[in-house]
Amino acid sequence: GPMLFYSLFKTLVGKEVVVELKNDLAVRGQLHSVDQYLNVKLNNIHVVDEERYPHMLSVKNCFIRGSVVRYIILPATEIDTEVLQEATRREARGQNEQTGSIAT
Amino acid sequence: LFSPVMSDSLESMMDCVVSVVTNDGRNIVGVLKGFDQTVNVIMDDSHMRVYSKATGVEKISLGLYIVRGDNIAVIGEVDEELDARIDFAEVKADPLKAIVQHVF
Numbered sequence: 001g002p003m004l005f006y007s008l009f010k011t012l013v014g015k016e017v018v019v020e021l022k023n024d025l026a027v028r029g030q031l032h033s034v035d036q037y038l039n040v041k042l043n044n045i046h047v048v049d050e051e052r053y054p055h056m057l058s059v060k061n062c063f064i065r066g067s068v069v070r071y072i073i074l075p076a077t078e079i080d081t082e083v084l085q086e087a088t089r090r091e092a093r094g095q096n097e098q099t100g101s102i103a104t
Numbered sequence: 105l106f107s108p109v110m111s112d113s114l115e116s117m118m119d120c121v122v123s124v125v126t127n128d129g130r131n132i133v134g135v136l137k138g139f140d141q142t143v144n145v146i147m148d149d150s151h152m153r154v155y156s157k158a159t160g161v162e163k164i165s166l167g168l169y170i171v172r173g174d175n176i177a178v179i180g181e182v183d184e185e186l187d188a189r190i191d192f193a194e195v196k197a198d199p200l201k202a203i204v205q206h207v208f
Contacts, residue, residue, distance in 0.1 A: 021177060023129060023201040033113050039143070041113035045180075054197050055131055055155060058187035059123055059180030063113045065143055068127065068177040068203050 002036075004091055008084065009034040009072075018048065018073040019064055025053055027062065038066035114139050117181050122147065124171060125178040129200040131155070133182065134169060143173035153192070155200070160193035177203055 013031050019040060020026040026049070029042030043061045047053045056062070114136070122136045124145065134150025150169045154162040 022203045022205060023127075023177065025125075025178075025200060027178075035113075039113070052197060053200070054195050055125065055153075055200055056123065056178075056180050057190055057195070058183050060183050060186075062178050062180035063117070064178050065173070065176055067174075067205070 004087055005038060006034060006036055007087075008079075009038065009040070012074060012078060015075055015078050017042070017075070018071075019069055020071040020073065021064070021068050022070045023068070025055075027056075027064070029062070032061065035066075038069065040064050040066070040069070040072070114143070114145075114179065117179065121182040121184055121187070123153075123178075123180040123182050124176060125180070125200060126171065127175045127177055127203040127205075129202045131200065132166065132169060132171065134166070136179075140173070143176050143179075145171050145173070145176065145179065147171065155195070155197050157196055157198050159196070160191075161195045163192070 009031070013033060015031055016028065017031050018026055018028045019042065025047065027042060027045050027047055029045035032041040032043045034040050041061065041063045045056070045059060045062055047056050050057075117136050120136055121133065124132045124147065126132065131153045132147065132150050133153060134147030136145060137148050138146040147169045148167075150166045152164040152166055154164065156162070
């Protein structure tokens with residue numbers, strides 16, 4: 001549902017992630033916070049390919065609007081994919097019940 | 105306008121110099137004076153930084169500026185000390201690309 005990824009990102013606060021935007025800019029930083037819109041705030045940022053993108057040279061922390069994110073690259077060791085799959089299945093079941101589809 | 109429900113990420117930037125990247129690839133630097141849940145922002149004493157591969161960064165004075173939230177990609181907290189040390193006449197880069205969003 002709408003809160004699944006919000007909950008997932010909350011477990012990743014403090015971890016290092018790379019956020020790639022829809023304008024190809026990519027920012028690496030420590031995940032400081034996330035909200036229901038999946039807006040994220042990163043601390044201690046380093047822009048990937050700083051030579052091409054010197055536009056944030058003096059920026060240490062930044063807020064990124066969720067609507068402009070293309071990817072959030074996560075550390076593989078921090079995600080339990082089985083737990084994630086199970087949570088996804090639960091959400092899907094919950095949604096099916098709400099829309100009244102017949103379980104097979 | 106000044107009491108957002110979301111995380112305090114922008115709250116911590118109030119009255120600080122911020123660097124805003126807009127969806128059309130522009131960069132506006134100013135003092136954050138206000139914001140709301142849709143990330144509309146008000147910036148004072150602002151200027152636009154125009155990047156070019158050929159010449160250095162050009163600064164255009166804007167004064168008090170309101171930027172609509174749906175046109176904002178990134179809000180960066182500027183480290184003023186760092187920013188003051190940069191020789192913008194020597195910073196040469198293409199302007200940021202526009203955010204590409206598909207409407208379904």
